[in-house]
Amino acid sequence: MFNVIVDSEILGVRERAKMGNFDSMVALGTYIQKGISTRKNPCLALSIFDYVIARKNEISLSSTYWNALNQKMRIHWERGEDEIIEKLALEMVRHMAQFDPKEWDYQKMIGYIQWLENKQHNETNALV
Numbered sequence: 001m002f003n004v005i006v007d008s009e010i011l012g013v014r015e016r017a018k019m020g021n022f023d024s025m026v027a028l029g030t031y032i033q034k035g036i037s038t039r040k041n042p043c044l045a046l047s048i049f050d051y052v053i054a055r056k057n058e059i060s061l062s063s064t065y066w067n068a069l070n071q072k073m074r075i076h077w078e079r080g081e082d083e084i085i086e087k088l089a090l091e092m093v094r095h096m097a098q099f100d101p102k103e104w105d106y107q108k109m110i111g112y113i114q115w116l117e118n119k120q121h122n123e124t125n126a127l128v
Helices: 008-018 022-034 042-053 062-078 082-097 106-127
Strands: none
Touching: 008 022, 022 042, 022 062, 042 062, 062 082, 062 106, 082 106
């Protein structure tokens, strides 16, 4: 999964990801997702984010987990998969709320709460 061809400027990121560094895994996945310094491959990026997310209890920094969730949501947003985004957004907010508010990523939290509110508002209006 981490044996991808990358430009020399991110070789260190790839090597650290291979050695199990979760921050580097998320960074490499983001590069792959966006096609920065490597070939764009959203499916491979999604596999990397899923790998990291499945190991949330092993991750030392909660922000790494949140970044993996955020990047996974971006892929699903590009695909128009709102139900998956909703589950991931709820997971992000619930997970973040377990920590001291000083640790929260307010930009992500507010963004996904607003997204959830808008989705609920649109669904309510569709029923009327």
